[in-house]
Amino acid sequence: IQIRLILRFSCQVSIWQVKLIFKSNFSSFSYFLTFLEPVNNITVVQGQTAILHCKVAGNPSPNVRWLKNDAPVVQEPRRIIIRKTDYGSRLRIQDLDTTDTGYYQCVASNGMKTITATGVLFVRLGEFLAFIITQTAL
Numbered sequence: 001i002q003i004r005l006i007l008r009f010s011c012q013v014s015i016w017q018v019k020l021i022f023k024s025n026f027s028s029f030s031y032f033l034t035f036l037e038p039v040n041n042i043t044v045v046q047g048q049t050a051i052l053h054c055k056v057a058g059n060p061s062p063n064v065r066w067l068k069n070d071a072p073v074v075q076e077p078r079r080i081i082i083r084k085t086d087y088g089s090r091l092r093i094q095d096l097d098t099t100d101t102g103y104y105q106c107v108a109s110n111g112m113k114t115i116t117a118t119g120v121l122f123v124r125l126g127e128f129l130a131f132i133i134t135q136t137a138l
Contacts, residue, residue: 031112033058036087039106039119045126049094052119054106056088064089067105096123 036055044050054064066073066082066089074090077081081092088108091099101123107116 016086028083029096031059031110033062033108033113033115035106035108035117039117041120041122043122045122046096046123047126049092050096050121050123051093052091052102052104052106052113052121053085053090054090054108054117056106056108056115058108058110058113060110062088062108062110064105064106064108066091069102070105073104075099082131090135093121098123098125 022061034057036057037053039040039052039054040049043051051067054066056062056064064084073080073082079094081094084091089106091104101121103118104121105118107114109115
């Protein structure tokens, strides 16, 4: 998204037979950075897949990075995948484990501004696993 504002104006002043003409063009680009949607809080069962979206718009176009609990998210082949999208970025985590639970931050920056949105991913045990753990503890 790019917003460009062009103003054209002229001014004529006549004083005692002298005509002064001023002309000017003013061009300005609007710089901005904003989230289109918040990063959602989600709860997913262990072993399943979680997808977090970072929907952002800006001029200049932003770069997006992901953090988990304030540390960079490290991609793992076929398990933790970060993809650039038309609207920002998508973080996909497959074969979830309870250790994937945490605060996930989308950090967007376009050289003019940096913004951050945070969502919580909670990975819970499936009912079958919870039953086994409960029975083992007894």
